[in-house]
Amino acid sequence: MNPDILISSKHQPSRYAWALICALAMTGCATSRATEVDVRDSPPPPGQAATELPPDPFNPQTFASQYSNPTSCEWQARRYLRTSRDDAWAALKACVESTHFTLLQALTSRTWTNEIRTRPEAAALIAKVVAMRGGSVEGDLRLLNEQRLPIFSLSAAMAQPDTYKGRYVLVRAQVGDVRTEDEKPTVWLVEQELGSVASEQQVGVAVRKDSASNFAGNLSGETSLGGGNVGGSLSKSKSTREGSTVLRYDNISNDTGREALGRLPKADPFLAPGRDFVILARFDGMRTTSGSLDEDDEGPRIPVLSIVSYYIPHPLVVY
Amino acid sequence: MLTVVFLSLLLGAAPNDGSPASSPQSLEAPPVADESPTAWACTADTLRSGKTCVFEAELTASSPNKEQGASNVRTIQELGRPLCAEAARTGEGKPDRNLAATCEKKYAAAAERCDLEGTVPVVDGKGRFALAARACYRAISGVLQETQMSVTVGKAGTSTPKSEPRPSRGEASL
Numbered sequence: 001m002n003p004d005i006l007i008s009s010k011h012q013p014s015r016y017a018w019a020l021i022c023a024l025a026m027t028g029c030a031t032s033r034a035t036e037v038d039v040r041d042s043p044p045p046p047g048q049a050a051t052e053l054p055p056d057p058f059n060p061q062t063f064a065s066q067y068s069n070p071t072s073c074e075w076q077a078r079r080y081l082r083t084s085r086d087d088a089w090a091a092l093k094a095c096v097e098s099t100h101f102t103l104l105q106a107l108t109s110r111t112w113t114n115e116i117r118t119r120p121e122a123a124a125l126i127a128k129v130v131a132m133r134g135g136s137v138e139g140d141l142r143l144l145n146e147q148r149l150p151i152f153s154l155s156a157a158m159a160q161p162d163t164y165k166g167r168y169v170l171v172r173a174q175v176g177d178v179r180t181e182d183e184k185p186t187v188w189l190v191e192q193e194l195g196s197v198a199s200e201q202q203v204g205v206a207v208r209k210d211s212a213s214n215f216a217g218n219l220s221g222e223t224s225l226g227g228g229n230v231g232g233s234l235s236k237s238k239s240t241r242e243g244s245t246v247l248r249y250d251n252i253s254n255d256t257g258r259e260a261l262g263r264l265p266k267a268d269p270f271l272a273p274g275r276d277f278v279i280l281a282r283f284d285g286m287r288t289t290s291g292s293l294d295e296d297d298e299g300p301r302i303p304v305l306s307i308v309s310y311y312i313p314h315p316l317v318v319y
Numbered sequence: 320m321l322t323v324v325f326l327s328l329l330l331g332a333a334p335n336d337g338s339p340a341s342s343p344q345s346l347e348a349p350p351v352a353d354e355s356p357t358a359w360a361c362t363a364d365t366l367r368s369g370k371t372c373v374f375e376a377e378l379t380a381s382s383p384n385k386e387q388g389a390s391n392v393r394t395i396q397e398l399g400r401p402l403c404a405e406a407a408r409t410g411e412g413k414p415d416r417n418l419a420a421t422c423e424k425k426y427a428a429a430a431e432r433c434d435l436e437g438t439v440p441v442v443d444g445k446g447r448f449a450l451a452a453r454a455c456y457r458a459i460s461g462v463l464q465e466t467q468m469s470v471t472v473g474k475a476g477t478s479t480p481k482s483e484p485r486p487s488r489g490e491a492s493l
Contacts, residue, residue: 120344150346166350181358188359261357261373284352287373288450290361290457299453302373306353308344 058087060094070099074106081111089115096125102133102318104140108147116149123151123168124309127280130170134251135278135313136194137172154191154258157283158303169283169305171260172253172313175273185267189260189305192253192276194317199248206243212236251317260303261287271310278313281305360447363398366460367405369467374450376443388437391452395433395441395459399426402459406466415470422466429458 058080067073077091092112095101107129108116116122126149130140137153144151154171157164176188216233253276262281264271271277284304291300343351361372381387403422407414433441433455441452448456 117347118342118345120342123344123346164350166352168346179358181360184358186357186359261359263353263357282351282353284354287357287375288453290365290372290374290453290460299374304353304357304373 058084058090060087060090061098063091064094064098067095068099070095070101070103071106073099074101074103078111085115089119093121093125096128096132100132100314101129104129104133104143108144108149113147123280126151127170127278127309128311131278131311131313133314134194134317135172135276135311136317136319137170137278138193139319141170151280152283154260154283154303155256158258158286161283161286161303164283165285167283168308169281171279171281171305172276173260173262173279174253174276175262175271176259180267183266185264187262187264187271187307189262189279191256191258191260193256195252195254196249197252199250200245201248203244203246206241208239208241210237210239212238251315258303260305262305262307264307276313277310279305279310280308282308356443356445356447360445361456362442362446362448363402366398366456366463367402369460369464374448374453374456376447376449377445378439378443378449380439380451382438384437386437387440388434391434391437391441392430395430395455396427399423399430399459402426402463403466406463407470409470409473415473418466418469418473422462425462425465426459429455429462432458 063076064073067076073095074092077088077095080088080091092107092115096107101107104126106112107126116126119125126144130137133140141151141153151168151170152164154169157167157169171189172192172194173189174192176190178185178187180186212235214233214235218229218231220229221227262279263284282305284306286301287304288299289302342348356375356377357373359371359373360375365372400423403419403426404414407416407419407422409415433452435441435449435451435455439449439451441455442448
């Protein structure tokens with residue numbers, strides 16, 4: 001037997017096998033990518049047998065994991081509104097959970113109005129987005145109220161307790177003391193406002209030049225009129241500094257002077273003192289405290305809140 | 320007939336667009352307030368500690384009733400002895416008898432204001448002071464704080480070490 005022929009006949013099936021594996025791999029890849037991108041919009045393959053397994057249920061986490069950009073994620077979530085509002089809402093929530101979602105205007109746009117107004121977790125979702133935008137509660141509440149979304153400030157609730165009783169309030173606050181009764185803790189909240197402080201920061205290289213010189217002299221002589229002596233000294237120093245600075249603004253939170261009591265359903269070690277939180281709560285009205293010992297004075301009043309959820313604000317603020 | 324069937328089919332299909340039924344937690348649901356007392360309610364414990372508290376109790380007001388008024392005063396007076404004993408306690412853990420007696424006397428006088436005209440119990444079932452009892456609470460709280468202050472001042476007075484006379488210039492001390 002010719003060895004060359006033997007070799008070529010041995011290699012022939014192997015080449016076919018490789019070609020087949022490559023073709024299968026490419027087909028497989030293409031199929032899986034297509035299903036990940038848009039499984040809902042693609043029509044079912046023709047002649048699909050009735051005995052085949054039903055398509056996998058919509059998985060919001062898988063959907064959101066395809067998008068690192070919140071704008072694309074939210075835009076794609078809108079597409080599901082045509083087929084299923086539940087899937088669209090689940091997709092939107094997954095976008096907020098999985099991406100750095102700061103698109104409050106998109107969330108409160110007319111597209112999502114129905115969902116935002118009727119879904120039980122919508123208020124918490126909004127609070128989370130406000131926290132991700134840096135927790136500028138006052139500014140973001142203005143955006144929400146422009147869309148007639150009923151989430152209000154603590155100051156508004158305190159000013160008109162009867163009007164706001166039972167309504168949602170959004171507060172940026174720190175936790176103070178906590179007391180517990182029947183395993184239900186109530187925390188003392190100190191409201192914070194977001195401000196900024198300006199400081200100059202050097203940019204690039206700064207050059208400083210220092211020079212000092214000293215001159216001294218003495219002159220003596222004799223003239224026909226007599227002798228004389230003149231002396232003196234001169235010192236000179238110079239210092240120059242060249243550099244460029246820019247104004248830098250840092251976010252800081254300050255006490256507003258308003259305080260509140262916040263009811264929690266159970267003890268929560270993550271709601272720790274000393275740091276700011278964006279807190280969504282129901283306003284339960286005002287209570288009179290024992291603050292003043294003056295019998296004629298009614299005493300300071302404090303708002304009572306039922307905390308629904310809370311979030312840590314992002315250090316960078318979105319305006 | 321055909322139109323009726325068509326319309327009924329259309330109407331039957333239309334509402335099921337996946338819109339969720341509004342829940343009590345949704346933004347368009349009516350406001351919901353929790354009126355129950357918090358863990359910051361004013362009680363005998365807050366009287367004892369002098370900590371800030373909130374007047375809130377689960378009570379219902381009724382028409383003026385002499386028995387209720389007398390019961391209110393009695394309830395507060397019963398608290399007087401242990402509260403005064405605690406307020407008059409010195410650093411050694413024993414109450415100062417004179418201070419405790421003075422405290423009880425003043426406390427009893429303050430408790431007379433706790434009848435609330437018999438319109439409402441002074442405390443609820445869990446010992447939380449009613450909002451109407453805030454003047455009463457402040458009066459007895461004032462007595463207890465005054466007693467505690469006397470103990471502190473007295474302690475400071477007795478615990479001040481006698482200062483040794485400083486050696487004057489030229490004198491030697493060993």
